[in-house]
Amino acid sequence: MNKEELKNLIKEAGLRVTIHRLAVLLAVVKAKQPVTVYELTEILRKKENIDQATIYRNLSSLHIAGILRRLDFNHGHAHYELETGTASHQIVCGKCETIEKIEGVSIDNAIQKMIQKSKKFKNTTTHSIEVYGVCKACV
Amino acid sequence: MNKEELKNLIKEAGLRVTIHRLAVLLAVVKAKQPVTVYELTEILRKKENIDQATIYRNLSSLHIAGILRRLDFNHGHAHYELETGTASHQIVCGKCETIEKIEGVSIDNAIQKMIQKSKKFKNTTTHSIEVYGVCKACV
DNA sequence: TCCTTTATGCGAAAGATTTGCAAATACAAA
């Protein structure tokens, strides 16, 4: 995902391509893990002169537009990552705040079964699995 | 899970069985969905004279003891349910705050694969799947 | 360039959770 592609994502969502919005999106995409507002503030305040409220508003608009995914991990604060498709699988340490993203494992069958069993939902868009444990560093 | 069994859970965790702690646990267990602090406050303030801080502290101690599971659902506040085993599977509406618990779908194979792929974790304890979509009422 | 809508900065407010401290309570030992 290069800068031009990200610009197009924003445009296609009907949002305006501002310096700050692009910078927020770029920072989320560059991060190796789902990134918090606190971390984004650190990253962006150095280069840009960007207000905290602007970060929150852009994360929100990009999330509503379906460009970003929001994850909480039961940390009491939000984390964001690029909404790439339908799945986001992570292992989360219950002691420290380590998160490890795991790719390449599908649970599509299980999701289909869940939708079949559901009474309130006809179909779904995305899903996330959080597997909890204690990481090697914390054992 | 009756009151005596819950008392034993608390004792086995090395915690003291106080009226408030038992009331909090009982209220969580009785709820049909993962319950929020706000809801617990409403429920418990009527019968008991219990402070908000006491609710938070008991939810925390019961969670740390492994008796309660905490779930956020990206709502910006915590929800709690009884920690029954290893899995908690929900479908969550992205518009309203509807949550539907789905039971009877296993993803143990996928979890095993995730642990195999992990570099930071040797084993794990619990997991949750949140499937996101828009519920029939919100479509 | 002009116009209208959308985005931003700033400060304040709201919502969620945690903390310090003194008083009350649980419960094991005597």
Place this chain on the structure above:
DNA sequence: TTTGTATTTGCAAATCTTTCGCATAAAGGA
């Protein structure tokens, strides 16, 4: 049953996270 000590609670204040109001600035189509 009484006593002693560690845990729990109430209360108020603090902290952390997120949202909002409003005036100004910027985006982007006409």
